[in-house]
């Protein structure tokens with residue numbers, strides 16, 4: 001057996017090396033036997049120990065070992081042999097990261113139980129899906145079942161049955177010899193004839209695609225105008241035509257999209273080095289420094305080749321020509337855009353759209369982004385951000401990198417991983433859903449079994465979820481297929497999913513679990529009960545049963561037609577316990593709820609659909625960069641009681657939060673939050689006569705807000721909660737109420753932010769903003785003050 005496996009591994013490796021593709025070897029069966037075979041395989045394939053990594057729970061080989069939970073360390077690195085020990089469980093994310101790190105010519109070895117038994121073997125990951133009140137036995141095994149099917153069906157994957165001592169599939173693809181790839185000697189092939197960047201930047205490219213990507217950055221060069229016209233400046237260096245910038249002054253953007261490992265960061269680095277070598281200041285930003293390291297690596301190497309490198313610190317390279325490439329975190333970059341000639345944003349899809357929009361203030365900017373990836377950076381970037389880019393006035397150059405750098409195009413392991421983890425899932429093509437309306441669609445439960453059986457439906461449904469959210473990961477696919485607390489609902493048009501909602505069962509927790517939560521214990525899932533219990537100190541919050549809408553997404557082609565609202569209404573009808581007197585339906589719950597990164601538009605969408613805000617998180621979410629809002633729509637008397645008390649508590653604590661943890665909350669979000677609170681929670685407006693005299697005196701007379709802000713705050717909150725038709729403040733006036741009165745910002749910064757010509761005018765504007773409020777809410781005492789000043 002061992003000899004057969006060793007011979008097989010050797011031929012797989014030979015074929016992989018010859019084709020610059022990767023191959024996989026599955027050693028299925030007893031774990032110890034698997035390790036014995038593996039040791040023999042590793043002894044025979046000529047791979048240095050430094051190029052081998054074991055991803056598994058124990059350090060059993062003489063090579064680097066990382067647990068599955070830390071497989072993220074492999075991102076961006078490459079190995080000749082990667083072993084994944086899945087005997088104690090498999091995290092789908094770890095599988096994605098492990099495959100991604102196998103180099104062209106390399107081998108992926110999977111240690112698994114017998115494939116027939118593997119789906120039924122529960123591991124640690126399954127336990128993480130067993131969210132209370134569900135138990136591990138409620139977790140299903142469809143993800144692994146599907147994985148086994150794909151392992152058997154795909155090319156390039158050898159399977160050895162260790163128990164039967166037999167090679168089930170040799171995984172060899174026996175490809176016809178192909179013509180050698182691009183020759184290292186013909187780099188000039190891809191260099192634009194009138195290139196602005198140095199030839200060495202093109203020489204450093206590994207594929208013709210990458211060279212084309214570097215060329216795509218040329219329009220950002222200060223002298224780019226020369227490349228467009230055939231004018232006298234054509235050709236020559238960046239510096240020669242630098243004056244062109246002043247004459248031209250156009251805003252330009254480059255968007256570079258690619259799957260993982262196509263060399264886009266390196267292309268951006270070669271472009272950055274080219275620009276800096278000619279004296280430009282290039283600001284590089286990315287979600288984290290780690291993402292940008294390749295950019296700096298290539299930029300530094302190019303500057304060395306060009307002999308223009310003056311200094312190279314870890315996050316800043318200076319050139320002898322006075323240029324530099326430097327890294328700033330996104331928030332700092334946004335503050336300092338003006339100082340840079342060119343801005344490069346790497347892994348742009350992992351940044352919140354609000355950040356990307358702020359970055360658009362730069363005149364010359366490039367966005368490099370992953371289309372499909374293990375971090376789940378989705379096509380959300382293209383869909384959500386593209387419109388804003390198009391409206392921004394930048395001339396946009398697009399480039400897609402298709403040719404892989406680390407292995408040959410068409411590599412069978414990439415094809416397999418994409419399919420097994422649905423990394424390339426996308427929604428239905430636009431034309432098939434273009435006619436969808438709330439009347440043309442059908443409400444459907446997307447049963448996991450149906451998704452399992454119907455690959456097209458699964459791809460569409462998952463693709464829609466990926467598209468709508470930055471951080472959809474392979475783990476989410478497993479959750480969709482196997483987690484007992486999650487369910488999906490959809491609107492289907494002509495057989496295609498046009499709108500999807502992912503629902504999580506929450507609450508219905510035992511007194512023991514609730515008590516543990518109250519005492520600070522972590523309970524999986526149950527996001528809403530958890531926040532209400534642990535943070536907001538409501539031990540009873542986990543008792544009513546609810547459904548949280550974890551995510552909702554409408555196909556981009558058919559948004560704003562009422563489909564999202566229709567789906568929420570259907571979900572409500574399915575779960576609402578309206579007939580509680582007669583016991584209601586089995587499935588009925590006490591509340592529907594949601595939690596999401598708060599933007600004014602989304603708050604409005606949920607409010608329109610009957611959801612009301614009861615909490616705003618005090619910190620910003622790492623992924624979205626936004627504060628999360630929690631909203632409830634009660635569906636039974638228990639749900640109403642839960643909602644009622646939290647709404648009242650929220651209204652009471654929100655004004656203080658505005659001067660504290662939420663002092664940086666965007667004014668339009670504050671406005672939308674208050675507007676989306678249940679009106680029944682509005683507290684009575686209880687200003688004393690003296691307080692009314694202060695407010696009315698400031699609105700109509702010489703009084704001052706600064707002497708006693710509290711009554712102004714009560715009045716502003718009341719107005720923003722209620723939004724009465726009789727008072728029509730302008731948006732800027734409402735923002736003024738938020739920033740000055742609720743958030744307590746100093747006058748000068750308020751005037752600056754809201755673009756009042758001076759502090760004095762800003763102060764006067766605040767007085768004016770309070771006039772309609774005094775008119776509407778004022779007592780006789782207040783109106784008397786007003787009338788006295790109106791008469792004079």
Ligand SMILES: CC(=O)SCCNC(=O)CCNC(=O)[C@H](O)C(C)(C)COP(=O)(O)OP(=O)(O)OC[C@H]1O[C@@H](n2cnc3c(N)ncnc32)[C@H](O)[C@@H]1OP(=O)(O)O
Nearest residue numbers: 468550551552553554559560561562563564565596601605
């Ligand atoms: C828990 C969560 O999942 S919150 C995250 C929600 N999902 C997303 O952000 C993914 C991307 N967005 C979408 O898929 C959709 O915009 C959804 C799901 C938010 C709304 O679906 P739609 O089918 O467009 O909803 P519907 O047509 O019923 O209502 C649209 C209204 O929602 C509001 N709205 C919500 N989001 C937005 C937005 N990003 N931009 C503009 N308006 C929005 C507007 O009031 C809009 O009305 P309008 O078109 O008259 O301006």
Ligand SMILES: Nc1ncnc2c1ncn2[C@@H]1O[C@H](COP(=O)(O)OP(=O)(O)OP(=O)(O)O)[C@@H](O)[C@H]1O
Nearest residue numbers: 076204205206260261262263264265266267294405
């Ligand atoms: N021109 C180049 N010269 C040297 N190495 C390169 C070049 N292009 C790419 N590489 C190497 O190939 C690998 C992938 O390149 P890079 O990180 O630029 O690609 P990417 O598309 O940004 O990938 P990922 O999405 O995985 O970050 C890296 O290890 C990088 O060092």
